[in-house]
Amino acid sequence: MVEKIAEKAAVEDEVLRCRECGSTELYRDYERAEVVCNRCGLVVDEGLVDEGPEWRAFNTEQSEKRSRTGAPMTYLIHDMGLSTTIDWRNKDSAGREIPSKQRAQLYRMRKWQQRIRVSNAKERNLTIALTELNKIASKLDLPKNVREAAAVIYRKAVEKGLIRGRSIDGVVAACLYIACRRYSVPRTLEEIAEGSMIDRKEIGRIYRYLLRELGINLSPTTPLDYIPRFCSSLKLSRKVQMKAMDILNKAMNLQLTSGRGPTGVSAAAIYIASVLAGERRTQQEISEVAGVTEVTIRNRYKEIAEKLEIEVTI
DNA sequence: AAGACGAAAGTGGTTGA
DNA sequence: TCAACAACTTTCGTCTT
Numbered sequence: 001m002v003e004k005i006a007e008k009a010a011v012e013d014e015v016l017r018c019r020e021c022g023s024t025e026l027y028r029d030y031e032r033a034e035v036v037c038n039r040c041g042l043v044v045d046e047g048l049v050d051e052g053p054e055w056r057a058f059n060t061e062q063s064e065k066r067s068r069t070g071a072p073m074t075y076l077i078h079d080m081g082l083s084t085t086i087d088w089r090n091k092d093s094a095g096r097e098i099p100s101k102q103r104a105q106l107y108r109m110r111k112w113q114q115r116i117r118v119s120n121a122k123e124r125n126l127t128i129a130l131t132e133l134n135k136i137a138s139k140l141d142l143p144k145n146v147r148e149a150a151a152v153i154y155r156k157a158v159e160k161g162l163i164r165g166r167s168i169d170g171v172v173a174a175c176l177y178i179a180c181r182r183y184s185v186p187r188t189l190e191e192i193a194e195g196s197m198i199d200r201k202e203i204g205r206i207y208r209y210l211l212r213e214l215g216i217n218l219s220p221t222t223p224l225d226y227i228p229r230f231c232s233s234l235k236l237s238r239k240v241q242m243k244a245m246d247i248l249n250k251a252m253n254l255q256l257t258s259g260r261g262p263t264g265v266s267a268a269a270i271y272i273a274s275v276l277a278g279e280r281r282t283q284q285e286i287s288e289v290a291g292v293t294e295v296t297i298r299n300r301y302k303e304i305a306e307k308l309e310i311e312v313t314i
Numbered sequence: 315a316a317g318a319c320g321a322a323a324g325t326g327g328t329t330g331a
Numbered sequence: 332t333c334a335a336c337a338a339c340t341t342t343c344g345t346c347t348t
Contacts, residue, residue: 261338282317293340298319314318314348 075151122158125168129154132196133172139195140187142180150179153214162213166206173198174206181218186225188263190291223248223257223266226290230270233289234281244273251304260300264292268300275312 130151137147153175157163163171173196180187189207193200211218224245231241248269251257257265267290274281283294290297305312 259338264339284317294318295320295341296339299339 075148075155125158125163126155129158129168129172132169133176136173136176136192136196140176140191142176142187143183143185146176146179146183146185149182150175153178153210153216156214157210160213162210167198167202169196170198170202170206171210172196173203174210177203177207178210178216178218181221184225185229186221188291221262222252223262223269224252226263226266227270230266230286230289234270234274234285236270236274236279236281237277240270240273240277240279243277244269247272247304247308247310250308254307256304256307261292261296263290264296264300265304266290267292267297268304271297271301272305272310272312275314276310280314 133147133150133154137150150172154172157171157175173192176196177187177189177192180192187195189200189204192198193203196203210216227241227244227248231244244266248257248265251265251269267286270290271281271283271286274286283297287294287297301312304310
């Protein structure tokens with residue numbers, strides 16, 4: 001117990017800092033094996049193999065294996081999973097009874113810990129928010145890296161006092177939306193709204209607000225981002241997926257996609273690809289997973305097929 | 315009967331005066 | 332703040348397989 005606290009302090013002593021702005025708000029991106037600064041976006045470290053102390057982990061496997069700090073740190077628990085709990089049993093680490101004169105002290109320590117752990121409004125807010133975040137993320141099947149990123153964004157919003165006057169759930173939904181975009185696994189505002197039971201407009205409003213206040217820049221969604229998810233929902237083969245992407249790339253080069261809704265364009269490309277590959281899905285099936293109407297798919301696919309001179313015979 | 319088609323009218327969001 | 336506008340949806344009758 002005591003060693004664990006000392007250990008934690010030691011780790012905090014050696015916190016990694018961003019070379020550029022000195023910020024300690026660094027985010028570990030396990031998928032890309034990078035450590036990214038949250039304030040300025042600089043990639044602090046990437047793909048390092050055997051350099052540095054072992055608590056710096058650059059992929060999930062390493063982070064689970066590293067031994068000095070126990071459980072991996074995560075932004076998804078309000079105290080980042082780094083807390084030490086004082087056990088309720090009156091035994092020491094070797095299992096011996098603790099003498100009664102020390103019990104009173106132990107009791108006071110426990111009490112304090114309970115108070116400190118969820119002490120102020122900020123912590124309480126985070127606790128509620130992160131619970132909600134995980135709930136929504138599960139509903140939407142979002143990978144862990146996206147959840148972590150959303151949690152980081154939420155924390156920053158709390159730091160800057162951006163929550164006041166807005167619902168926690170709304171801000172959480174917006175954070176998830178941003179994180180999805182950042183990781184190119186976009187969900188539409190519609191889908192986020194559905195999973196979070198928050199009005200779409202509300203999420204959109206908070207989303208724009210957060211982007212402005214936190215100075216986040218996102219590249220616009222491309223129809224390409226939706227292809228993998230739609231294809232897998234439709235149980236289409238890798239071949240069809242590649243073909244759809246190919247069609248989309250050509251369509252984008254011909255400016256056929258600008259100004260169009262990305263989901264509609266994506267759906268159309270998949271429709272064409274599925275027909276060409278002999279793994280046809282009906283317009284209705286595709287319209288369901290893509291969240292657009294058959295009419296839109298028709299309009300888009302006619303345009304694309306004509307301009308790319310693709311014969312789509314059904 | 316299911317799927318595709320396209321016309322026409324309606325809706326919500328963006329833009330520019 | 333309001334009107335114009337383009338994208339998209341809804342609805343529906345018709346054609347094709």
